[in-house]
Amino acid sequence: MRYYARKLGFYLVALWAALTLNFFIPRMMPGNPVDTLMAKLQQRGGATDPSVRRSYELLLGTDTGEPLVTQYFSYLANLFRGDLGISVSVFPAEVATVIGDALPWTIVLVGIATLLSFLLGVGLGAVVGWKRGSWLDSLIPATTVLAAVPYFWLALILVAIFATALSWFPLNGGYDVILTPGWDGEFIASAVYHGTLPALTIVISSVGGWLLGMRNMMVSTVSEDYILTAQAKGLRDRRIMTRYAARNAVLPSVAGFAISLGFVVSGSVITEQVFSYPGIGSRLLQAVENNDYALMQGIFLVITVAVLGANLVVDLLYGLIDPRTRAGN
Structure with missing residues (x-):
């Protein structure tokens, strides 16, 4: 119990530190969101007098008349109430609404691509590691x-080949703009069609790491005594590979996969930008x-909570799977 309490305490402190950095770092950047909003308002012919500016400062929580520490505690108080503020770039939408609209696209795209790359990489890595020294090793x-x-x-190479030259997939977007987003079959088919090329980019880029890691663990596991014992008993090679070698070799990869799931919500900024994907x-x-x-x-808050949550789950699971990790705690 003491081990789990210490882990929870550590992650609570890490969350507080992340929230603090989340507040101060954007305010160290040049520029001001109120200036941006006022410029947009002026371009549309709206009023830009001091009273309007003051209203926007209060609305966006960037009151320059208040000390930074006061703004910080106001930020934490609003955060615990679930109020993430108003977005300038999608004004006057609430931040929670903007994130809620974009997050499912990223979770589906990056989540499925991460799962496919993990399964493909681990599966191929197990086979290559079992048959080490064969022609399969030349694929590594x-x-x-x-x-x-x-x-x-x-991403640009795939766009040039499959979208421009062959016209197999659309150039950009998350779905056909003539459709209304919903759970109907036509919209889902369009979303899958538009997301195939971005997902393929992530899978191709990620599968090599999983394959290499699993292959190396398989090579190490195959030399263990219990594998030699299983072979001496006359068990079939396929059973030894799947039930004994791969089952133990995959544990580090599973831990890495659990952590990578925490980064799913952050998406792939560059990939989404190339494909103009609404994530x-x-x-x-x-x-x-x-x-x-x-x-x-x-x-940043959503990404931080997801990453810390994934790491916490991995730590707690390791404490249950391997009691040695709790030794001395």
């Missing part, structure tokens, strides 16, 4: 090269360009 350098390729470069990464870039403190803080 090619996959590691793909893992080192930048997302944006690979959380595009919203984050839009918030940075418009000095949208509230939206940046809201997105």
Whole structure:
């Protein structure tokens, strides 16, 4: 029990530190969201007198007349009430609404792509590691090269080949603009069609890392005594590979997969930008360009909670799976 209490305490402190950085870092950036909003208002012929500016400062929580510490405690109080503020870049929408609209797109795209790359990489890695030294091992350098390729470069290559040259997939967007978002079959089919190329980019870039890690763990596991014992008993190779070797070799990969799920909500900013995909990464870039403190803080909060939550789950699971990790705590 003491072990779990210490873990929970550590992550609570980490969450507080992340929230504090989440407040101060955007305010260290040049520019002001009120200036951005006032400029937009002036372009549309609206009033830009001091009273309007003061109203926007109070609305956005960037009151320059208050000390930064006072703003910080107001930010924490609003946060615990679930009030993430008003977005400048999507004014006058609430930040929670903007994130709620974009987050499902990223979770579906990056989540499914991460799951596919994990299953494909682990499966191939188990086979390659079991048959080490065979021609399958020659595939490893090619996959590691793909893992080192930048997302944006690979995305542009796929767009040039499959979207422009072959016209198999659309160039950009998350769905056909003539459709109304909903859970009907036509819209879902359109969303899957538009998301295939971005997902393929993530899978190709990620599968090499899972494959290499699983292959190395399989090579190490195959040399263990219990594998030699199973072979001496005359068990079939397929059963030894799946029930004994792969089952133990996959544990580090499972831990890495659990942590990578925490980063799913952050999406892939570059990939979403190349494909103009309506995910959380595009919203984050839009918030940075418009000095949208509230939206940046809201997105960083969601990412932070997801990553810390995934790490906490992994720590707690490891404490249950391997009691040795609790030794001395």
